[in-house]
Amino acid sequence: MNFFNRQKTRTPAETVKALKDNIVRLDQTAAGEGRKRINEEVSRLLASTKNSLIGEGEAEPSPDVIAQVANEVYAQDLLSLLVIHLGKFDFEARKDVCHIYNTLLRRQLGTRSPTVDIIATRPDIIFNTLKGYANADIALNTGMILKEMLRYEPLARILLYSEQFYTFPNYIENTTFGISTDAFACMKETLTRHKPMVAQYLDANYDRFFNMYTTLILSANYVTKRQSLKLLGEILLDRANYSIMTRYIASEANLKMMMNFLRDKSRNIQFEAFHVFKVFVANPNKPAQIAAILRRNKDKLLVFLKEFHNDKDGMFVLFQCLSESSLMFEYLFCL
Template sequence: MEPGATLLNSTLQQTDASVSLLWTLTLVPLSGETPRKGPATMPLFGKSHKNPADIVRTLKENMAILVKQDKKTDKASEEVSKCLVAMKEILYGTGDKEPHTETVAQLAQELYNSGLLISLVENLQVIDFEGKKDVCQIFNNILRRQIGTRSPTVEYFSSHQEVLFVLQKGYETPGSALNCGIMLRECIRHEPLAKVVLHSEHFQDFFNYVEMETFDIASDAFATFKDLLTRHKVLVAEYLEQNYDAIFDQYEKLLHSENYVTKRQSLKLLGELLLDRHNFTVMTRYISKPENLKLMMNLLRDKSPNIQFEAFHVFKVFVANPNKTQPIIDILLKNQTKLIDFLSNFQKDRSDDEQFNDEKTYLVKQIRDLKKPAS
């Protein structure tokens, strides 16, 4: 829409009542003229003004043209853009005009009934750059919509779960990966939808997405991965307990990653998971395994100080555990002298970090106090 047309539309919106009144009155004739009447109504937006049903129908028709890649794609792309902007205006309002609740409800219902919300996600790659951003805003607004304590779109997606997996698979399409990530994280805010993703076979794909070569996509995928494992504490604790071997077998590969960012983020997240009280059972199991302790001891000597630091926060859980398994005690005793010397000189440049130095002192004492069993 041209800037002048936008200004005109805005003015017409503000003067709706007065315009309608004037145009329904009989116009006063000039001398010799036959009296004329104005039209009974005047569209606020001229020919471009459509109700939600019209917008959804027009958008669906033009999306079909874009998907088929017909000759009329330029015109269809323009129409798609107009429809998306019109939807945003309904959902977010325009200028100082607030959204109209009934119109928003009508638009939401049209999107559900037509399946257009899912279709937009499935075919996001054929929409232009600005249009992709509009789809994200429309999707997230509709998803947040509540009626009392109900979240209608969450209920809709719970029975149309394919949209969640289409969004997740979006990480495989560079042109729309980040847009899909934004929408998927919005879905994950809602526990019923997060549960669907966690308990699906597709969750394992995240271990590949966070290793992708494109930095922006890998980072975005990791942000979603982290949300899934930290947002809903009770749900995640139960999930990790039930799927411990499958998850941690995959997770260990991230700790060996050649990608520095992936390795560091994974190590940091592991520390957060183990120290979360909801994950006590998972933590107890993880820190009872000698191979996990050996891995952390190796990472303490990584060439990157940041990797060392994150490894320290996992290593300390093994040492501070008052109920160490015998294999863990054996490893610590076998390396007792070396560990005491190493920790005493570990990252001395962090002298201003009081908590870190207190923890380091505590670990040295714990290791020094370990006693070999009497023979």
């Protein structure tokens, strides 16, 4: 009985310390009853820590308790340990880790975000979270944590400017549908949330980025190809990326790639490619080689646009799409 009484009188900070100790023990214990008991204790301590941060039932969390828990999490290096050992925890415990992480990331002291500041000094935490996509058991949990991290520009910058950013295609192309979709969503978040920072990165790393991104556009996987084309259109049409857009639409190879997609058997692929292709056509300052390609293919493009304009199937009745294809007629007739 004394053992249980001691557990009940733990302070929130002591609970966090006990959590760290049990995670270390879990990592050092072979499979069996002993490991099972430690895992159950880890689950209980995680649930208790979560409740201290977000409240239990209708009770609001205490700011003092939140501060105690947060400071002990930082002191015990739990931000790192929770990600590294997530795969050893039970299903519900993994969900509690997500709650703990997201609550701490959103915690503010005045204008400061202490958890963000700490992770910004520990890039390994971000990279280990990204590596969670390699483990199907925890991929969606770590994906949820990573999305929350990417809301903060200092953390998104660390990932974008790292070598690890270029592992996204592997997770997008070589995992299950659910994990692939989640990984793509995180890559998109990295590339779209903090626009001025991303524009600066793309301008400085144009060739490397688009060499990588083209592999996704040319993917044999329909979903990857479609969502990559859609995101490309969003990137190019964002005002913050004007200089990137002008470089992209000056490339003959890029134009030919989009024209090939206009012939794709999938109407959805054609639709997404059209929104990139129209930027080439509408450019008032076309390089000579771009204008020459469009002139050589003018008749075929006009036939395609006529069919595109008259298509009555699904999304092709959208007014915007029809009005844009009409505008393309005008541009092409003027070539």
